[in-house]
Amino acid sequence: MSKSAVPVNLADKLAQFSELWSQKKVAVLNDYDVKLAKLKGEFVWHTHEETDELILVVSGRLTIQLRDGNVVLEPGELFVVPRGVEHCTVADEETAIMLLEPAGTINTGDAGGPKTKAAETLS
Amino acid sequence: MSKSAVPVNLADKLAQFSELWSQKKVAVLNDYDVKLAKLKGEFVWHTHEETDELILVVSGRLTIQLRDGNVVLEPGELFVVPRGVEHCTVADEETAIMLLEPAGTINTGDAGGPKTKAAETLS
Numbered sequence: 001m002s003k004s005a006v007p008v009n010l011a012d013k014l015a016q017f018s019e020l021w022s023q024k025k026v027a028v029l030n031d032y033d034v035k036l037a038k039l040k041g042e043f044v045w046h047t048h049e050e051t052d053e054l055i056l057v058v059s060g061r062l063t064i065q066l067r068d069g070n071v072v073l074e075p076g077e078l079f080v081v082p083r084g085v086e087h088c089t090v091a092d093e094e095t096a097i098m099l100l101e102p103a104g105t106i107n108t109g110d111a112g113g114p115k116t117k118a119a120e121t122l123s
Numbered sequence: 124m125s126k127s128a129v130p131v132n133l134a135d136k137l138a139q140f141s142e143l144w145s146q147k148k149v150a151v152l153n154d155y156d157v158k159l160a161k162l163k164g165e166f167v168w169h170t171h172e173e174t175d176e177l178i179l180v181v182s183g184r185l186t187i188q189l190r191d192g193n194v195v196l197e198p199g200e201l202f203v204v205p206r207g208v209e210h211c212t213v214a215d216e217e218t219a220i221m222l223l224e225p226a227g228t229i230n231t232g233d234a235g236g237p238k239t240k241a242a243e244t245l246s
Contacts, residue, residue: 005192007200027203029177029223032155034201054152058199069128076181077130078157080150100152100223 010036010058013122014096021115023099023107024122035099035119042090046109053081053101060095064088133159133181136245137219146222146230146242158222158242165213169232176204176224183218187211 013026013036020038027034039062055064056078064071064079065088071079081087108116136149136159143161150157162185178187179201187194187202188211194202204210231239 005189005194005202007194007196007202009197009200011199027177027201029175029203030206030225034177034203052152054150054157066128071128071130073130074132076134077132078150079128079130080152080157083153102153 008034010096010098014038014058016122020094021107022117023119025119026122028103029100031103032100033103033105033119035101036096036122037099038094038096039089039091040094043088044108044111044113044115045086045088046111047084047086048081048101048105048109049084051102051105052083053105054099055079055081055089056098056100058096058098060091060093062095062097063090065090131157133219133221137161137181139245143217144230144238145240147245148242149245151226152223154226155223156226156228156242158224159219159245160222161217161219162212162214163217166211167231167234167236167238168209168211169234170207170209171204171224171228171232172207174225174228175206176228177222178202178204178212179221179223181219181221183214183216185218185220186213188213 008026023035023037025033025035057073057075062073131149146158146160148156148158180196180198185196
């Protein structure tokens with residue numbers, strides 16, 4: 001325990017990287033990854049057929065576009081995108097989020113393409 | 124989707140209850156519950172043999188006592204208590220946390236006793 005018994009400070013972890021649209025793993029909960037990411041601009045429309053996806057905004061402002069409307073998240077707000085629901089995130093300003101989903105979930109879901117990127121562990 | 128496509132504002136949800144040591148479910152991620160709780164004082168030593176437990180401090184200050192040392196969490200800090208690791212939370216001041224663990228996880232784990240309480244859904 002002693003080595004791992006250190007809290008994860010979200011602000012400190014976010015200060016360790018500047019890359020956009022790159023998920024950084026900061027903790028593990030059973031077979032789920034806790035990840036951080038910085039976003040600016042628009043992602044790609046995609047669907048996770050096998051899992052829900054939790055998104056908590058830490059700073060900035062995130063719009064999660066859904067086919068039947070948008071969800072806008074301010075800091076301290078979270079939303080769970082249900083499995084099978086197509087979505088596309090967009091942020092006008094740089095926005096930091098925490099994500100929770102099963103390990104191995106692909107960021108672009110079923111869409112693939114050049115923005116596909118595996119999560120990296122933040123040392 | 125339209126009915127559920129509303130963000131969960133953690134501060135707003137926390138303002139809806141004052142009861143201590145009572146977990147309030149605010150979202151569901153697959154078979155996991157996202158819960159909020161307010162703590163003050165000391166809980167009971169217990170272990171979750173079957174699951175890790177994620178605790179994120181929203182406000183206040185939380186000490187997670189472990190048998191080989193303490194983890195102190197400030198707002199914006201999280202810790203995952205590994206399955207099988209005995210722990211006991213204590214908060215000198217009133218502290219608000221977000222918890223993530225599989226639905227049905229008992230708050231007192233293997234210890235049972237009078238502080239055992241099922242999570243309630245926050246309307």
